[in-house]
Amino acid sequence: MSAATYDVIIVGAGIVGAACADECARQGMRVRVVDQEMVGGGATAAGMGHIVVMDDSEAQFALTRYSQRLWQELRSELPDDVEYEQCGTIWVAADDEEMDEVRRKQLCYSLREVPVEVLTAADLECLEPNLRGGMAGGLLVPEDGVLYPPCAARFLMERARARGASLDLGIPVAEIGKGRVRLANGTEFSAGTIVNAAGAASPALTAGIDVKKRKGHLVITDRYPGFVRHQLVELGYLKSAHSSTTDSVAFNVQPRKTGQVLIGSSRQYGVESRDVDHAIVSRMLERAQEYMPALAHTTAIRVWTGFRAATPDKLPLIGAWPQDSTLYLATGHEGLGITTSLASARLLVDQLTGRRSAIPTEPYLPSRAATLEHAHA
Numbered sequence: 001m002s003a004a005t006y007d008v009i010i011v012g013a014g015i016v017g018a019a020c021a022d023e024c025a026r027q028g029m030r031v032r033v034v035d036q037e038m039v040g041g042g043a044t045a046a047g048m049g050h051i052v053v054m055d056d057s058e059a060q061f062a063l064t065r066y067s068q069r070l071w072q073e074l075r076s077e078l079p080d081d082v083e084y085e086q087c088g089t090i091w092v093a094a095d096d097e098e099m100d101e102v103r104r105k106q107l108c109y110s111l112r113e114v115p116v117e118v119l120t121a122a123d124l125e126c127l128e129p130n131l132r133g134g135m136a137g138g139l140l141v142p143e144d145g146v147l148y149p150p151c152a153a154r155f156l157m158e159r160a161r162a163r164g165a166s167l168d169l170g171i172p173v174a175e176i177g178k179g180r181v182r183l184a185n186g187t188e189f190s191a192g193t194i195v196n197a198a199g200a201a202s203p204a205l206t207a208g209i210d211v212k213k214r215k216g217h218l219v220i221t222d223r224y225p226g227f228v229r230h231q232l233v234e235l236g237y238l239k240s241a242h243s244s245t246t247d248s249v250a251f252n253v254q255p256r257k258t259g260q261v262l263i264g265s266s267r268q269y270g271v272e273s274r275d276v277d278h279a280i281v282s283r284m285l286e287r288a289q290e291y292m293p294a295l296a297h298t299t300a301i302r303v304w305t306g307f308r309a310a311t312p313d314k315l316p317l318i319g320a321w322p323q324d325s326t327l328y329l330a331t332g333h334e335g336l337g338i339t340t341s342l343a344s345a346r347l348l349v350d351q352l353t354g355r356r357s358a359i360p361t362e363p364y365l366p367s368r369a370a371t372l373e374h375a376h377a
């Protein structure tokens, strides 16, 4: 019997795979999605859901801003359980040195037409009374938002299915390539294009992808409506996110629509275990309480871990895999895959259809890895 044939088979039903399925189906492609677990059950379920514009590089800025705009366009269609809220981010400056970074960021965002507002110490106290006194100020980015990632992934997948995509859950994919997908139960499908959207597990299916697991922890509290009103991130977060060797923690808290406070975050390389690391959680909570002492009087109800898919240059891999003309990647989104899922899907489908892209695709092409290696040789 010959294998069932599709235009596109997507491995992984996280937020990136779901967004790709939705966009492919919107273009009229015959799409099948396969996941070994459930929709949005991987890093997507573990993520914080901060929809944030970041400026570590021009390419990161372009992708995060483009995707944020796509989330804003989608806003009126999102069901209530996605809990999308444009609460804004405040980058908190603890001292004058960090205020210099506020001013650098203000210039950078303003030049690129992202609204921002520099906050004085008094503004900060008024907007976020639970922050400790004595902070230097901050930068408000009002168009940033938050959402609940697993429900966002489910919404995208349901829309893809309504557009004709089919979905297999609970079945691991054993092998992909050369236009074929073999499931662990022996079933085979064939397709003109296969998309590896397996997140931190993507290198297990495509040897040679330079993606490493980067473990993170999050803690959620009981309900304290109004305790925090914006996503609050310490400017030192950037040092934590950039560190490529040591374990790091940074103050990063988020107001949930439920009144809960989501507390992050940690970053660890070289850890395979999903278990909660109590030493890291203690460090994370200590850091959070340095910024918000009143957190000490809240009750944490759950802590969990997840694995980000990290690339060496901190940009995702979106596009053709040079060693197999049927294989495309949509992986390596590290700590920004919720934000950048919609734009990633657009860029992938632009490449599949020859459609003109809204932003340059080159910085995210998987072939850049070869170029980087060459440059460093």
Ligand SMILES: Cc1cc2nc3c(=O)[nH]c(=O)nc-3n(C[C@H](O)[C@H](O)[C@H](O)COP(=O)(O)OP(=O)(O)OC[C@H]3O[C@@H](n4cnc5c(N)ncnc54)[C@H](O)[C@@H]3O)c2cc1C
Residues within 6 Å of the ligand: 011, 012, 013, 014, 015, 016, 017, 018, 034, 035, 036, 037, 038, 039, 040, 041, 042, 043, 044, 045, 046, 047, 048, 049, 050, 051, 052, 171, 172, 173, 174, 197, 198, 199, 200, 201, 202, 205, 215, 216, 217, 218, 264, 265, 305, 306, 307, 308, 309, 330, 331, 332, 333, 334, 335, 336, 337, 338, 339, 340
């Ligand atoms: C602690 C933490 C906080 C974060 N905070 C944010 C944030 O605030 N904002 C933001 O934008 N991003 C954030 N992220 C990052 C974000 O969660 C990820 O980038 C995003 O979820 C990646 O989505 P994905 O679809 O690529 O991967 P995943 O959600 O991991 O999906 C991959 C899917 O592939 C499936 N799969 C893997 N191997 C196989 C196989 N062999 N066969 C079949 N299926 C397979 C898995 O079951 C899984 O469902 C955070 C991540 C963590 C860990």
